[in-house]
Amino acid sequence: MKKGIHPEKYRFVVFKDMSNGTEFLSRSTASSSETTTFEGVEYPVIKLEISNTSHPFYTGKNVLVDTAGRIDKFKKRYAQKK
Template structure:
């Protein structure tokens, strides 16, 4: 391996899924502004919108985001540009 190409600031970081409040600790170099106390130790906190705890692929849950799919939304958006005649 090449020397001096990897970051030096690896440390334990708490990753928190904001959808279901689940957390896990992993070593990372991610920059954080918040910290959290777990078992008397202080860790940097990184909040995620989605993780394997809430992603539909891993949970098997199906989510519907609206009544129409992407094709219907596209047709509706560009319907006004349809040629007349």
């Protein structure tokens, strides 16, 4: 490996999926002012909106989108006022 191309602050952090509460430990250079306890040790925590534990591609669960309701809302919003 080349020297001097990798970040200096490479450390363990806990990533927390906010949609289902799953936490996993990995290494990262991301900074965080919040901490959490993971398996008895305190680590910085990075909050994620979605991860492989909640994404439909990885879980195999399809998300149903209410297209009919969305179309009705659009038509109502942009209907010409009489």
